[in-house]
Amino acid sequence: MFEFLHVLRNQTFMQNAVIIGLLASVACGVMGTYVVVRRIVFISGGIAHTVLGGMGIAYYCGYNPIHGAVVSALIAALVIGFVSLRYHQHEDTIIGALWAVGMAVGILFMYKTPGYNVDLMSYLFGNILMVEKNSVWLLGCLDALIILLVLLFYKRFLGVCFDEEYSELQGVGVVSTYLLLLCLIALTVVMLIQVVGIVLVIALLTLPAATARYYVHSLGQMMILASILSALFTTSGLVVSYDPNLPAGATIIVIAGLAYLLATVLKGLTMRFHSGRD
Amino acid sequence: MSQKKAVVEIAQVDFAYDGNLVLENITLTVEERDFLGVVGPNGSGKTTLLEIILGLIHPLSGKVRVFGRTPKWSRHLIGYIPQHADLDASFPISVMDVVLIGRLGKAPMLGRYRKSDRQAAEEAMRAAEIYDLRNRRFGALSGGQKQRVLMARALVGQPELLLLDEPTASIDGRVEQDIYELLKKLNETVTIVLVSHDLGFISTYVNRVACVNRRLVCNPTEHITGDVIEACYSGPVHMLKHKCEL
Numbered sequence: 001m002f003e004f005l006h007v008l009r010n011q012t013f014m015q016n017a018v019i020i021g022l023l024a025s026v027a028c029g030v031m032g033t034y035v036v037v038r039r040i041v042f043i044s045g046g047i048a049h050t051v052l053g054g055m056g057i058a059y060y061c062g063y064n065p066i067h068g069a070v071v072s073a074l075i076a077a078l079v080i081g082f083v084s085l086r087y088h089q090h091e092d093t094i095i096g097a098l099w100a101v102g103m104a105v106g107i108l109f110m111y112k113t114p115g116y117n118v119d120l121m122s123y124l125f126g127n128i129l130m131v132e133k134n135s136v137w138l139l140g141c142l143d144a145l146i147i148l149l150v151l152l153f154y155k156r157f158l159g160v161c162f163d164e165e166y167s168e169l170q171g172v173g174v175v176s177t178y179l180l181l182l183c184l185i186a187l188t189v190v191m192l193i194q195v196v197g198i199v200l201v202i203a204l205l206t207l208p209a210a211t212a213r214y215y216v217h218s219l220g221q222m223m224i225l226a227s228i229l230s231a232l233f234t235t236s237g238l239v240v241s242y243d244p245n246l247p248a249g250a251t252i253i254v255i256a257g258l259a260y261l262l263a264t265v266l267k268g269l270t271m272r273f274h275s276g277r278d
Numbered sequence: 279m280s281q282k283k284a285v286v287e288i289a290q291v292d293f294a295y296d297g298n299l300v301l302e303n304i305t306l307t308v309e310e311r312d313f314l315g316v317v318g319p320n321g322s323g324k325t326t327l328l329e330i331i332l333g334l335i336h337p338l339s340g341k342v343r344v345f346g347r348t349p350k351w352s353r354h355l356i357g358y359i360p361q362h363a364d365l366d367a368s369f370p371i372s373v374m375d376v377v378l379i380g381r382l383g384k385a386p387m388l389g390r391y392r393k394s395d396r397q398a399a400e401e402a403m404r405a406a407e408i409y410d411l412r413n414r415r416f417g418a419l420s421g422g423q424k425q426r427v428l429m430a431r432a433l434v435g436q437p438e439l440l441l442l443d444e445p446t447a448s449i450d451g452r453v454e455q456d457i458y459e460l461l462k463k464l465n466e467t468v469t470i471v472l473v474s475h476d477l478g479f480i481s482t483y484v485n486r487v488a489c490v491n492r493r494l495v496c497n498p499t500e501h502i503t504g505d506v507i508e509a510c511y512s513g514p515v516h517m518l519k520h521k522c523e524l
Contacts, residue, residue: 167382168334171353171383216415217414217415222370229284
């Protein structure tokens with residue numbers, strides 16, 4: 001702990017890591033809430049894994065992989081969103097296919113990139129300690145964009161997530177609203193990939209929101225609590241992993257998973273306690 | 279007395295799901311301030327009929343007019359009360375926010391609801407007698423309370439036509455009666471079409487009954503009798519007669 005604080009004070013890589021963790025937590029709590037209540041964990045997983053394709057292509061062509069990730073995440077969101085609306089019955093098969101093919105494309109391009117071969121592991125499992133300073137600005141801008149759009153579309157997102165049919169009767173463009181929501185989830189996925197990598201992104205997106213859900217009565221409360229929890233998980237993950245030299249991403253996810261488990265058990269016990277008193 | 283205006287006009291409508299004819303040659307007119315009960319066995323196409331009036335689905339053939347226009351155009355004049363069982367009970371949403379969804383069409387597209395939207399929601403909740411529940415979580419309410427919330431949501435847009443789909447399914451008898459009393463009061467200003475598979479209370483509240491079983495079998499203007507019901511249901515007549523005797 002003391003060593004962590006010492007490093008935090010003196011080393012910019014640790015300062016960046018903490019800042020990126022906190023920035024990602026804001027988007028994570030807000031969009032993770034939608035993922036959990038709308039039950040689109042699988043769709044979000046499809047978007048996350050397809051992103052590797054874009055990162056691989058960008059890397060091969062000499063661009064920043066994050067920019068490739070942004071573009072491919074948005075394309076994946078639109079394609080997968082269209083598939084889930086249009087071919088609802090075969091949704092899981094098609095998304096599963098896109099998921100795997102996206103990853104395969106990424107691996108092929110990375111394999112064929114000349115020169116020093118990139119560490120594929122850091123894309124898959126994240127390496128928050130290696131993130132560059134200018135990523136902080138990108139993540140800050142994405143945060144601002146996500147929050148602005150959620151504030152503007154809050155009531156429409158709520159309507160479409162809770163009761164799609166009634167929202168349509170009210171003249172809400174359900175398809176466009178849903179696709180916008182998926183695009184914002186895609187941008188959040190890109191942010192979280194910086195923290196925990198592609199494979200673990202779904203856990204970080206859903207666990208804080210799923211934990212928060214036990215204690216709230218509204219979507220807004222759930223977003224705020226999920227963001228706070230996410231910030232706690234990422235920061236404590238960095239602290240815990242530093243001394244024994246553990247991978248930060250995996251440590252963050254284990255902490256988040258334990259917290260969710262604990263919250264679930266506590267919820268079960270309090271419900272039993274209350275029903276026992278009646 | 280002046281002649282009543284037609285609110286819903288359906289003429290020679292056919293509808294099929296995946297090639298199976300669900301509705302066949304339906305012709306039905308609902309007039310202003312009617313309280314029409316649509317009855318029929320499960321799977322007889324009652325809900326489909328409501329969805330056609332709402333313009334959520336389109337008939338294979340035939341003509342549908344609501345307030346003299348296409349269903350889609352007239353949607354803002356319709357309040358719809360779906361079955362609450364279809365809504366996610368674990369969703370973190372307050373009663374107030376559920377009711378406000380009924381104002382999405384009138385509120386500004388971006389940003390928050392206006393004060394007038396919130397006032398309309400409060401009024402609708404008072405009318406449905408759920409104002410005290412406004413801050414509760416929707417999923418935590420009882421079946422009857424949820425039904426009233428959905429009624430408030432339908433009323434908040436000041437509709438001229440109310441469509442209800444099995445409003446008293448999964449509700450006990452006393453609450454059921456309360457809901458019908460509320461509808462009766464609303465019927466003084468609003469036209470109502472109510473779908474039910476259960477004839478239990480319906481006959482004492484509605485002024486017309488339409489029996490649907492793929493075809494529109496009967497559409498009497500007078501109170502429904504045992505013979506009429508028997509003519510409507512080709513299937514499990516005994517069970518239904520039993521219910522009517524309650």
